[in-house]
Amino acid sequence: MRGRRRIDLQTLDLFAAAHDEDESSAPDAAAVLAALERLADAGLLRRLDSALAAFVAGQDSEAEPALLVAAAVLAQMEGRGHSCLPLAALPQNPNEILGWPKEAMPVQLSLWEQLPSRLEAWLRALRRSPVVRVVGQAVAAPDLGQPLVLLDGEAPLLYLRRYWDYERSVAAQIAQRTEAEAAQDEAQVQRWLDRLFTPSAAAVDWQKLACALALRGRLSVITGGPGTGKTYTAARLLALLFATAPDAAQLRVALAAPTGKAAARLKQSIDSSLLELKGAVQGELELESLVKRMGAARTLHSLLGARPDTRRFAHHAGHPLDVDVLIVDEASMIHLEMMAALLQALPPTARLILLGDKDQLASVEAGAVLGDLCRDAQRGGYAAQTLAYARRVAGLDLPAQFRAAGPSLPLAQHTVMLRESRRFGGPIGRLALAVNTGDAPAAMELLREQTRSGTDAELWAREGGDLEAVVRSAVAGRGTAAGYAAYAQVLALGRAGFASELEHRQWVLAVLQAFDRYRLLCAVREGAWGVAGLNRVVEAALQAQGAIRKDGEWYAGRPVMVTRNDVQLGVFNGDIGMALSSFADPGRLRVYFLQGESLHHVSTARLAHVETAFAMTVHKSQGSEFEHTALVLSAQGGSVLSRELVYTGITRARRAFSLWSEVPGLLVSAMGSPTQRSSGLLRFLEAAA
Numbered sequence: 001m002r003g004r005r006r007i008d009l010q011t012l013d014l015f016a017a018a019h020d021e022d023e024s025s026a027p028d029a030a031a032v033l034a035a036l037e038r039l040a041d042a043g044l045l046r047r048l049d050s051a052l053a054a055f056v057a058g059q060d061s062e063a064e065p066a067l068l069v070a071a072a073v074l075a076q077m078e079g080r081g082h083s084c085l086p087l088a089a090l091p092q093n094p095n096e097i098l099g100w101p102k103e104a105m106p107v108q109l110s111l112w113e114q115l116p117s118r119l120e121a122w123l124r125a126l127r128r129s130p131v132v133r134v135v136g137q138a139v140a141a142p143d144l145g146q147p148l149v150l151l152d153g154e155a156p157l158l159y160l161r162r163y164w165d166y167e168r169s170v171a172a173q174i175a176q177r178t179e180a181e182a183a184q185d186e187a188q189v190q191r192w193l194d195r196l197f198t199p200s201a202a203a204v205d206w207q208k209l210a211c212a213l214a215l216r217g218r219l220s221v222i223t224g225g226p227g228t229g230k231t232y233t234a235a236r237l238l239a240l241l242f243a244t245a246p247d248a249a250q251l252r253v254a255l256a257a258p259t260g261k262a263a264a265r266l267k268q269s270i271d272s273s274l275l276e277l278k279g280a281v282q283g284e285l286e287l288e289s290l291v292k293r294m295g296a297a298r299t300l301h302s303l304l305g306a307r308p309d310t311r312r313f314a315h316h317a318g319h320p321l322d323v324d325v326l327i328v329d330e331a332s333m334i335h336l337e338m339m340a341a342l343l344q345a346l347p348p349t350a351r352l353i354l355l356g357d358k359d360q361l362a363s364v365e366a367g368a369v370l371g372d373l374c375r376d377a378q379r380g381g382y383a384a385q386t387l388a389y390a391r392r393v394a395g396l397d398l399p400a401q402f403r404a405a406g407p408s409l410p411l412a413q414h415t416v417m418l419r420e421s422r423r424f425g426g427p428i429g430r431l432a433l434a435v436n437t438g439d440a441p442a443a444m445e446l447l448r449e450q451t452r453s454g455t456d457a458e459l460w461a462r463e464g465g466d467l468e469a470v471v472r473s474a475v476a477g478r479g480t481a482a483g484y485a486a487y488a489q490v491l492a493l494g495r496a497g498f499a500s501e502l503e504h505r506q507w508v509l510a511v512l513q514a515f516d517r518y519r520l521l522c523a524v525r526e527g528a529w530g531v532a533g534l535n536r537v538v539e540a541a542l543q544a545q546g547a548i549r550k551d552g553e554w555y556a557g558r559p560v561m562v563t564r565n566d567v568q569l570g571v572f573n574g575d576i577g578m579a580l581s582s583f584a585d586p587g588r589l590r591v592y593f594l595q596g597e598s599l600h601h602v603s604t605a606r607l608a609h610v611e612t613a614f615a616m617t618v619h620k621s622q623g624s625e626f627e628h629t630a631l632v633l634s635a636q637g638g639s640v641l642s643r644e645l646v647y648t649g650i651t652r653a654r655r656a657f658s659l660w661s662e663v664p665g666l667l668v669s670a671m672g673s674p675t676q677r678s679s680g681l682l683r684f685l686e687a688a689a
């Protein structure tokens with residue numbers, strides 16, 4: 001938290017000014033606003049949080065302290081990815097919500113002493129304010145553009161208006177997409193399912209079930225860990241849609257993902273899965289023409305038509321996307337606002353197929369939509385009708401534990417979790433599973449046993465800080481697993497110059513590919529064990545070896561990550577590029593990005609929003625995989641060190657995973673801290689059911 005260290009939280013007096021004026025009375029709105037400012041000075045709140053409280057006070061001259069504090073806490077929650085504030089915990093257990101460090105306890109108590117101790121009094125303060133729109137189960141106050149919305153009822157939630165709108169919109173769209181089931185020729189569906197799925201030894205062929213369920217609706221959610229066959233299943237689903245569509249030649253299919261890298265992987269993986277099916281369809285389906293017609297996969301920003309300097313997209317309900325089927329991969333990264341925009345822009349008749357791993361980190365922005373949508377995925381929750389349908393068309397008899405015990409959400413009938421990983425049978429997969437289930441003893445034992453077995457093991461861990469060792473390993477690799485030396489070698493090949501543009505292009509591709517063999521992933525940005533510190537020391541080590549020649553911000557071989565979408569330049573947040581000499585003007589550096597199969601390049605001068613990318617956050621690594629991934633846990637990680645963060649880091653590794661922990665115990669404590677994001681999405685969906 002910014003600036004916290006400069007202020008002694010134990011002695012910080014939030015109400016110093018108010019006490020000077022009058023010792024006896026409770027602080028008024030001005031005193032509370034001043035206290036919130038001090039909390040922002042101390043880094044416990046953001047400026048934005050105290051500013052929202054000040055805005056509320058400006059709109060409501062009679063605002064009570066509880067309302068102002070609730071507004072500031074709500075803004076703070078939004079900054080941490082929650083879409084709303086569950087009010088019930090606020091009076092008695094604010095720590096659960098605030099997550100402030102222990103040393104902030106005196107400050108928190110001094111503020112809370114001035115606030116009501118009962119929820120009812122907080123609710124009264126909210127209900128009586130003109131800045132709060134109160135919406136109950138049965139009645140709703142008129143919409144006068146109030147900036148806050150109180151969802152009153154048993155477990156009241158407070159929203160910023162924007163997020164209230166997004167959640168309701170997403171829930172309404174999903175309810176609509178899951179209500180009516182498309183009529184179909186079941187005999188035809190059964191025939192094709194049997195052709196595309198050979199009998200499986202597994203108790204349940206979840207991939208076949210996913211296809212069967214997806215065929216009868218306009219929304220399909222397919223979740224599963226890495227290598228469980230999400231894209232393999234989506235390709236079969238496409239073939240099925242193609243085979244059963246009345247006018248297959250006209251079927252418009254689009255592929256998308258939140259990042260460019262994930263989009264490129266999706267396209268590659270879908271194409272190769274489709275072409276592998278040629279034998280199974282024996283010329284009956286024109287799979288090659290389907291592959292051609294799909295075109296490149298795009299980022300969601302580009303698909304929806306992001307426009308400079310506005311949150312609005314070119315495509316929306318009034319100007320929908322021109323698609324019949326949209327497959328979106330890495331859906332765990334889609335934040336609430338983006339999901340609302342995507343659903344709005346999709347024609348009501350189009351099918352949406354969401355693929356993603358519900359256990360991965362959610363987006364930095366507010367909302368954990370895939371996690372919410374997959375609440376029932378583990379236990380199935382299938383209704384009798386769904387089970388009967390699965391038996392009829394797919395010959396699947398689901399064990400009793402996957403049947404809904406009571407009334408089930410329509411959404412659950414459109415959701416399937418894939419459970420068998422084809423890629424991660426070994427130690428990386430076992431570690432990911434142990435982390436995911438919070439089994440710390442199993443995870444630690446596995447890491448110890450693997451580390452003991454030598455540097456070539458799939459897993460390797462060191463707890464207790466030795467930054468120099470981290471850097472040595474980052475450069476040289478571990479055993480036969482790559483480090484950045486691999487990219488440095490390819491980079492050096494360019495120094496001799498190129499005879500042709502083609503030769504130069506091949507070299508650029510080779511540098512980008514070599515760089516992607518290894519990545520340092522950090523939990524935090526700041527500090528020696530964060531992104532900024534590690535980037536500096538890795539750069540220095542490569543410089544010392546002569547692998548790079550850094551004499552300014554830009555140098556040949558500087559890997560960069562784009563930090564802001566720039567529609568005009570065609571680069572998006574999270575894209576990774578490499579500064580290299582251009583063929584036409586070898587003295588000039590350009591930044592090269594691999595977009596699908598094609599290379600895109602931009603002049604360094606035009607790329608204002610980038611950062612060096614030898615080390616990057618786990619958040620930004622989603623949608624990417626590296627042959628060797630090193631996860632670096634900083635002792636400054638605090639609440640950022642979550643189970644999802646560690647799981648996401650581990651599952652970025654294809655062949656080797658290394659863990660570097662600044663101090664012992666960080667991994668175990670992260671595993672014991674699953675992230676919970678507050679949202680009302682399921683409540684809206686349940687209400688709509």
Ligand SMILES: Nc1ncnc2c1ncn2[C@@H]1O[C@H](COP(=O)(O)OP(=O)(O)OP(=O)(O)O)[C@@H](O)[C@H]1O
Nearest residue numbers: 207224225226227228229230231232233269422423
């Ligand atoms: N039923 C199956 N039979 C044979 N091979 C399969 C099957 N399902 C998946 N595979 C193979 O397993 C590998 C992983 O599948 P796929 O890439 O579809 O997984 P994924 O869940 O999309 O992974 P990621 O999350 O990493 O993108 C692929 O090589 C795929 O061809």
